[in-house]
Amino acid sequence: MNTARQKDELVQQEWEKILFDNLGDNVTVPIRFWSSKAKKKASLKLPEWKEISPECLENKKNNLSRNLVNEELPSFLFSWNYVHSSLRGTSKDGLNRLGANLNLEDRSIKLLKSLSLKNRLLAIETLGNLRSEKAIPELAKLAKHRDSVVSLYAVRSLLRINFKVNSKYYLPLIAVREDWSPPIVAQMLKQHGADVISETLVKLIDECYKQKLKDRQISRLISYLSLAHSNDYLKLVNQILTESNKTEIVIACLRLIQTDNMLPRVRALHKDERWQIRMQVVLTLGRLGHEEDVERLILSLNDLDWWVRYRSAGALITMPTVTYAQIELLAKTLPNQFSRDILNHVLSEIRLGCLIQPSSFTVSK
Amino acid sequence: MFDPTFFIYSIKIVESFFLVYFLALNGTYLLMTIVSLGVLPSYIQRQSVHKLPQPQTGFEPPITLIVTAFNEEAVIVPSVRALLQLEYHEYEILIVNDGSTDKSIEVMTAEFDLEIIPIAFRQRIKHKPVKRVFQSRKYPNLRVIDKENGGSKADASNAGINGARYGLFMPLDADTILERDCLKFLIQPFLLNPETIGVGGNVRILNGCKVDGGMLSALDLPKTWLGLFQVLEYTRAFLSGRVGWNFFNALPLISGAFGLFNKEAVISVGGYSHKSLGEDMDLVLRLHRYCRIENPRPYRLDFCVDAACWTEAPETFKVLKKQRVRWQRGLFDCLWENRRLLFHPKAGLIGWGSFPFLLFLEGISPLVECFGLLFFIIGYSLGMLNTDGAISVMFLSFGTGFLLSISSILLEEIAFQTYPRTKHLWVLFLGAFVENFGFHQLMSIWRLEGIIKWLIRADASWGAMTRNTSWQTTPPSTPASDLSKLKDKQETQGVKTKEKQTV
Numbered sequence: 001m002n003t004a005r006q007k008d009e010l011v012q013q014e015w016e017k018i019l020f021d022n023l024g025d026n027v028t029v030p031i032r033f034w035s036s037k038a039k040k041k042a043s044l045k046l047p048e049w050k051e052i053s054p055e056c057l058e059n060k061k062n063n064l065s066r067n068l069v070n071e072e073l074p075s076f077l078f079s080w081n082y083v084h085s086s087l088r089g090t091s092k093d094g095l096n097r098l099g100a101n102l103n104l105e106d107r108s109i110k111l112l113k114s115l116s117l118k119n120r121l122l123a124i125e126t127l128g129n130l131r132s133e134k135a136i137p138e139l140a141k142l143a144k145h146r147d148s149v150v151s152l153y154a155v156r157s158l159l160r161i162n163f164k165v166n167s168k169y170y171l172p173l174i175a176v177r178e179d180w181s182p183p184i185v186a187q188m189l190k191q192h193g194a195d196v197i198s199e200t201l202v203k204l205i206d207e208c209y210k211q212k213l214k215d216r217q218i219s220r221l222i223s224y225l226s227l228a229h230s231n232d233y234l235k236l237v238n239q240i241l242t243e244s245n246k247t248e249i250v251i252a253c254l255r256l257i258q259t260d261n262m263l264p265r266v267r268a269l270h271k272d273e274r275w276q277i278r279m280q281v282v283l284t285l286g287r288l289g290h291e292e293d294v295e296r297l298i299l300s301l302n303d304l305d306w307w308v309r310y311r312s313a314g315a316l317i318t319m320p321t322v323t324y325a326q327i328e329l330l331a332k333t334l335p336n337q338f339s340r341d342i343l344n345h346v347l348s349e350i351r352l353g354c355l356i357q358p359s360s361f362t363v364s365k
Numbered sequence: 366m367f368d369p370t371f372f373i374y375s376i377k378i379v380e381s382f383f384l385v386y387f388l389a390l391n392g393t394y395l396l397m398t399i400v401s402l403g404v405l406p407s408y409i410q411r412q413s414v415h416k417l418p419q420p421q422t423g424f425e426p427p428i429t430l431i432v433t434a435f436n437e438e439a440v441i442v443p444s445v446r447a448l449l450q451l452e453y454h455e456y457e458i459l460i461v462n463d464g465s466t467d468k469s470i471e472v473m474t475a476e477f478d479l480e481i482i483p484i485a486f487r488q489r490i491k492h493k494p495v496k497r498v499f500q501s502r503k504y505p506n507l508r509v510i511d512k513e514n515g516g517s518k519a520d521a522s523n524a525g526i527n528g529a530r531y532g533l534f535m536p537l538d539a540d541t542i543l544e545r546d547c548l549k550f551l552i553q554p555f556l557l558n559p560e561t562i563g564v565g566g567n568v569r570i571l572n573g574c575k576v577d578g579g580m581l582s583a584l585d586l587p588k589t590w591l592g593l594f595q596v597l598e599y600t601r602a603f604l605s606g607r608v609g610w611n612f613f614n615a616l617p618l619i620s621g622a623f624g625l626f627n628k629e630a631v632i633s634v635g636g637y638s639h640k641s642l643g644e645d646m647d648l649v650l651r652l653h654r655y656c657r658i659e660n661p662r663p664y665r666l667d668f669c670v671d672a673a674c675w676t677e678a679p680e681t682f683k684v685l686k687k688q689r690v691r692w693q694r695g696l697f698d699c700l701w702e703n704r705r706l707l708f709h710p711k712a713g714l715i716g717w718g719s720f721p722f723l724l725f726l727e728g729i730s731p732l733v734e735c736f737g738l739l740f741f742i743i744g745y746s747l748g749m750l751n752t753d754g755a756i757s758v759m760f761l762s763f764g765t766g767f768l769l770s771i772s773s774i775l776l777e778e779i780a781f782q783t784y785p786r787t788k789h790l791w792v793l794f795l796g797a798f799v800e801n802f803g804f805h806q807l808m809s810i811w812r813l814e815g816i817i818k819w820l821i822r823a824d825a826s827w828g829a830m831t832r833n834t835s836w837q838t839t840p841p842s843t844p845a846s847d848l849s850k851l852k853d854k855q856e857t858q859g860v861k862t863k864e865k866q867t868v
Binding site for chain 2: 086117122341349
């Protein structure tokens with residue numbers, strides 16, 4: 001009886017293997033009915049992989065007690081990458097040793113040719129985390145893939161493997177690929193740290209600005225500068241802010257201003273006809289915190305646009321030379337009802353700790 | 366003189382009409398299902414990498430969740446608690462209390478430590494006056510707008526849009542249970558395509574499931590046939606219909622229960638319409654109209670199938686009937702208001718594909734089905750019908766309906782395997798078969814009533830949706846009798862907080 005059952009299970013697993021290998025995950029239904037037991041067994045393996053991780057991290061175990069079969073590879077890779085993404089610094093070494101012992105590098109390179117997109121993405125991510133030099137030619141092909149997720153993850157892996165070399169060829173793609181998700185691009189840049197990316201990023205943006213790419217592309221690139229050292233980008237930002245009058249670009253530059261060098265230009269934009277620019281100007285003035293700008297901010301409490309008034313009130317309250325008592329007095333004595341209302345509004349939000357902070361990313365209008 | 370030739374000829378014409386109509390309707394459904402079968406697997410696989418942990422960068426756009434509530438005392442607290450647990454870096458919850466006559470405000474005040482704050486309210490789209498705005502002392506991202514009753518969800522949603530502080534907003538019903546990571550998925554189309562102005566998510570049926578602490582804790586199918594049939598309907602509508610139309614960039618509807626919109630785009634079309642009973646579809650059609658005809662520009666209305674929310678479906682005939690009549694009237698309201706889209710040269714596939722489908726096929730389907738049934742009965746009793754042919758068409762119709770339902774279950778299995786037990790699938794298959802006998806016909810009759818009421822402009826109202834809330838395993842809210850005690854406690858806490866802040 002038992003032998004017959006085992007035989008059945010083996011046949012079911014064989015079927016599962018054939019179907020998965022040839023058709024990816026798209027045949028789950030027949031499998032589910034045909035081999036529910038085998039399916040349950042496969043799904044139970046995931047926690048097992050998760051239990052392995054702490055031991056690997058503590059260097060107690062560098063290999064598995066048994067071989068990793070191909071069917072298990074995707075779920076194992078998912079768990080492996082999951083733990084990898086959750087760790088920082090040298091704590092990843094144990095996982096990488098386990099990866100090397102299981103020959104994940106070669107197996108992932110093979111998996112790059114899988115029909116299943118999920119498997120290919122997992123392989124790309126694994127190769128990046130393993131810093132696999134061997135995989136560079138394969139990943140380079142995928143970097144220009146038309147699928148935004150595949151190409152972005154391939155470039156991310158290439159930069160992880162060797163930022164210095166690969167950034168020359170693949171970082172410029174962040175300027176042209178508008179379909180790449182900005183948070184993932186930002187993560188990609190952030191993980192290398194400002195010391196590594198600053199110079200390359202500033203150079204790239206300078207070149208793109210000269211090439212006159214679309215406003216949206218330039219402004220998006222400029223926003224990535226917030227991840228670099230301000231000393232490196234300040235000169236370029238000042239130059240762009242002086243030369244450009246495009247709304248999106250001016251806004252992106254204003255967000256990055258940290259020093260007084262551009263104060264005259266910022267003040268000149270205080271009466272700009274575009275409310276989005278006026279709003280960024282009051283935020284910048286608040287950040288720079290000069291006493292002579294207090295009058296400008298009070299004036300902006302009277303602005304026609306709600307957001308300019310709201311941000312002016314927030315900026316005014318953060319000015320180092322203005323006391324809380326002065327703000328309260330202003331909220332009672334200002335001649336304009338709008339100004340008084342917005343000050344009271346912001347004062348109560350600050351009291352309850354719910355004043356919203358400006359976002360570094362804006363969605364399209 | 367009675368001319369039998371003419372009569373027989375007329376019957377033949379009617380028969381041919383039914384056949385053509387049947388082929389067109391089911392052909393479109395089948396096309397959408399085939400498209401979904403082609404698109405969905407790779408889409409789901411692409412999205413799988415987003416399940417890996419992603420560190421936050423500050424580049425993720427913040428979102429306002431607008432929860433409209435009218436007499437939702439029973440469900441509002443667990444719903445908000447669930448929303449507070451969502452996995453997203455920056456979002457605010459804005460509850461719009463639409464003049465509730467129950468103790469919604471008191472319950473929320475006690476639970477979330479609300480305080481009235483002086484707000485410079487910015488009214489960019491019209492709605493009934495706002496009475497007061499509350500801010501939670503416990504949760505900086507939770508606010509409540511208390512307004513006069515506007516008689517429609519549209520009015521409350523518009524107040525929410527005006528009060529939203531972020532560029533993207535998500536309208537929600539108070540009884541909607543979101544999956545914890547749904548925002549992470551729903552935001553993707555906005556990040557991948559800057560021209561995206563709206564994204565819809567997948568709505569699932571909550572009946573039969575268990576909810577613990579405002580989050581889904583156990584999955585199961587509804588215990589009643591009505592609930593089960595609605596699971597099938599939702600699966601068909603979302604996994605076949607929406608995915609299919611989305612592939613052609615002609616999505617006619619983003620559900621009012623679960624969608625994410627660009628606030629400026631919605632304000633530019635005047636927000637939700639007070640007139641329409643189907644305000645969610647009306648908004649989407651107006652956005653299409655605005656971006657294609659009135660102010661042509663590139664835009665995208667997308668559907669994100671892996672972002673899911675769960676909502677309670679009516680399980681009594683009375684409430685279900687009310688809902689279906691309202692939906693049908695809403696459909697015709699929307700189509701009539703946006704008739705300019707129909708076959709407009711600039712309207713693209715929305716004007717030449719999904720809009721005509723909604724009007725000529727899906728919209729009038731109850732009329733055709735009821736008339737067909739009547740025609741069959743009369744024709745059969747008079748012995749003037751090609752009985753074999755009519756029975757064949759009828760069986761074909763049932764068979765196609767069954768096939769479409771099975772395809773949707775298959776899509777569900779490929780993409781999500783939502784229901785964990787194999788037994789669930791057998792129950793769904795059984796439901797897909799049984800719904801053809803009675804349920805479909807009943808829906809057609811109710812929808813026909815909706816068409817008639819729309820034509821005669823009968824009084825329209827939302828009516829009260831009776832909530833069962835049997836899915837809640839934790840107490841829904843603080844009992845009213847305990848409110849006074851809690852109020853006292855809250856007042857004491859309020860004084861303490863104030864003292865602390867003064868110091």
